Amino acid sequence: MYLSKLEIQGFKSFAEKTVLEFNRELTAIVGPNGSGKSNVADSVRWVLGEQSLKLLRGKKSEDVIFAGSKRKSRLGYAEVSLYLNNQDGRAPIDYREIVITRRIYRSGESEYLINKNKVRLTDIQLLLAKSNFGQKTYSIIGQGMIDSILTSSAQERKEFFDEATGVRQYQIKRDQALNKLEHSQENLAQSHGVLNEIAPRLRSLTRQVKKLERKEEISKALNQLQTQYYSRLLHDLNKEESKLNQQQKNLESEKNKLEVVITEGQKKIENLQVQDTEAGAFQKLQDEYSNLSRQKNQLLQELTLVKGKLDLELVKLGKTNLVWAQKKKEEIVNQKSIIRNRIAENNSLIEKIKKQLDHKTQEQQKILAEYQNLQDQLLKAQKSLSGNDQFSLVKIQSHLTSLYQKQQEFLEFLGKVKDASQLNKLKIWAEEISKEIKWLLNKLESRGGNESEDLIKIQEKLNWFLTSKDSLVNEIQELKIKLEIGKQKNQQLLEQGEKLGEEEKKIELELGPMGDQGSNNQDLHQQKEKLETGVKKLDDELKDLQKGLEDFSKDQEHEKKQLFTMQRSMRDLQVELNGLNNDHNEVKIALAKIETRKEDLEKEIAAEMSRDFNPLEEKIEINLGETFAEIGRLKNNLAVIGGIDEEVVKEYNEVKERHDFLNEQITDLESAIISCHNIIEELDEKIKIQFEEAFEKINKQFGNYFKILFNGGAAKLLLQKREIKEQLEEALVSNGQESEEEPQNIKEKGGAARGRKYEIVIEIQASPPGKRLKSLNMLSGGEKALTSIALICAIIANNPSPFVILDEVDAALDEANSERFVKIVDELSDSTQFICITHNRMTMHHAAILYGITMSNDGVSKLLSINLQEAEKVAE
DSSP, X not given: OEEEEEEEESBTTBOSOEEEEOXXXXXXXXXXXXXXHHHHHXXXXXXXXXXXXXXXXXXXXXXXXXXXXXXSOOOSEEEEEEEEEOTTOOSSSSOSEEEEEEEEETTSOEEEEETTEEEXXXXXXXHHHHTTOOTTTTSEEOTTHHHHHHHOOHHHHHHHHHHHTTOHXXXXXXXXXXXXXXXXHHHHHHHHHHHHHHHHHHHHHHHHHHHHHHHHHHHHHHHHHHHHHHHHHHHHHHHHHHHHHHHHHHHHHHHHHHHHHHHHHHHHHHHHHHHOTXXXXXXXXXXXXXXXXXXXXXXXXXXXXXXXXXXXXXXXXXXXXXXXXXXXXXXXXXXXXXXXHXXXXXXXXXXXXXXXXXXXXXXXXXXXXXXXXXXXXXHHHHHHHHTGGGSOHHHHHHHHHHHHHHHHHHHHHHTXXXXXXXXXXXXXXXXXXXXXXXXXXXXXXXXXXXXXXXXXXXXXXXXXXXXXXXXXXXXXXXXXXXXXXXXXXXXXXXXXXXXXXXXXXXXXXXXXXXXXXXXXXXXXXHHHHHHHHHHHHHHHHHHHHHHHHHHHHHHHHHHHHHHHHHHHHHHHHHHHHHHHHHHHHHHHHHHHHHHHHHHHHHXXXXXXXXXXXXXXXXXXXXXXXXXXXXXXXXXXXXHHHOOOOTHHHHHHHHHXXXXXXXXXXXHHHHHHHHHHHHHHHHHHHHHHHHHHHHHHHHHHHHHHHHHHHHTSOEEEEEEEEEEEOSOHHHHHOOTTOOOSSOHHHHHHHHSOOOOOEEEEEEEEEEEOTTOOOSOGGGSOHHHHHHXXXXXXXXXXXXXXXXXXEEESGGGGOOHHHHHHHHHHHHHHTTTSEEEEEOOOHHHXXXXXXXXXXXEOTTSOEEEEEEEHHHHHHHHO
16 A cells, blocks of 8 residues: 555645655655745645644644735635555555545635545544554654654653554544543433433323323223114114004005905995985985974974063063963973973984894894805705715715804894794794704714714704794893883873873963953964974874885895995995004104104214214114113213313323433443443553554664664663553543443443553663763754654554655755665665655655655745656666
């Protein structure tokens, strides 16, 4: 590895871009004083990161930028690029050529680059240290540094030997570890402080968040219960509604069917009414009977009015006999009213009995028809039985069963018969049926024994039928007797009424005409008699019509029977239809109630659960009462918890996140502190071992080169070290702050808590031939220079630097010593590149490349170069 090229632009006197190219052989840079030769060494020192303005021979950072002259204005920046050939891979970086660039602006901004990539100064220092480049010591030795090596302080001499022994790279890492340790401890203290500040708030927020979480759990459970509860209610309502809807459909279907039946029945009734030709005559008789009844009522009203007028006229007479007559008349009127009421009651009773008899008459016609049917069946059965084997035993038994059923119906109809003559006929027919049944029983007995038991039972029921028939005849006879008694009572009451009427007439005749009003009273009496006669006449006509209607009903009953039956059936169907309509209305009402309940339930759900309600599809088997009670309990729990600001969760998350981050940071910092202590101890150990080993080698080489340069004599290095027993932590804590943990605790975690600091004292002893000196100050200037050169050569021999720049190091040497110096440089050139800024002819004579530096009138350094080896070839 060696310096292959140096580019300078705007640095100090090099205003224009200047390029110096080098090879591994000795290069000499010459020129008059003040031409800018040393600025070349300064540019190398500066590009490699030198921060000391004293070494750069300036007072402020912008002093390195070309300041301008009378003929050339100043520049705004300075830039130096140093090219290192890394073909041997000495530098731990994956580049064959390393270009280190430093740039500074007058604004104070600066930047470092490695191969045009911005880097930190530390990166450059570490790279150079790993390449064994002693930036501050032996790699660049400027004017005055020869004497300073011998006269430097213990600390300065220690830094010199750190680079010389190659431990600088470890010291850089150690310094980085120390800085990291210091920052980690500061951050640890700050983190603990912040953590202690937020801990109370976090505890408070944690309690609130737990309450909120409890509230959310209760709310979730409440929501789940409410969902189940309301879903069950809705499910029950929907189920009931579905059931009612189905019931409604069924009712509507039944209604439609029934309405069709009623419509068809009405059509049949209308057809029967049209076909009944005599129905109109019967209706006329009924209409005539109604008209006569209305006329009778009108006459009765007029009669009452006339009687009232007559009574008023009698009152106006004011005579005693009139008063007596009036009282008598009132008594008669009252008695007549009582008689009329009794007559009306008897008439009502008679009408009731007549209706019962009429009803039984109608039923009688039906019984006669049914009996005729039974008689026909008996005839068929007789014919069948007479054919011997034409009927089987099973058919005879079936026929007997049918006769028995008809016999039962016959019994029922028999109870409704009112005519004794008809009853006797029915009795005869019943006896005939009984004979036929006996004949069939005998027939059955002749065909089988077991079947006769059933026929015996039928015979017993037939006997019961005959007994019931006699009882029914007695009931009908009693009804007739009651009817006759009612008629007799009516006749007696009518006779009493006639007698009272005659007595009333006598009273009116006895009163006679009185005064001027007599004629009027007579007219009223005549009018009254006329009206009474009309009423009596209408009563007779009504009786005749009533009799005619009864006779007509008897004659036309059979024709009207079918119509009556159908009308009754239609009425029954209509009643059934009305019942269906009522049921249908009740279902509608029930559906409306369910709809109302559903609306109320939806409102309740909206109020209780807002938009969080999603009804369950399947029915949940729960106890509604217990669920409702549990919902109330959960609501009470929520009320006890009360309202909690939801922003608390956000704040809790932020504080908790910060708290966790600080805990993690504290853990990381504690680990980092332990790691730093371990690294520092390891580096201290490496530094100690390498320093001691390298120091011994340098000391040996120093003695050898001293003898070469002085042709004898002796020189050696003495190393004295003193351990400073103090805690490493106390040395690393800044501003009086202490670590959060005790050093002993850190030691237990990391295995080491204390670093060792040494105060190194290096003494140089040199005795030229024939002299025994106790102090270096007793050496002459040339002797000091040779001693320093011997030490530098010893360091280079032990720890070769990629290149070394010597700035007028040989200025104090005479010709003989210069010869020895150049000889040593030639020996060391095998491992180190040398660039000498010199006025020494011997040095220039041994150089392969010679650069000349001059300065023009504009104050700008100019570069002249010559390759001496090529020049010699040309000269030859």
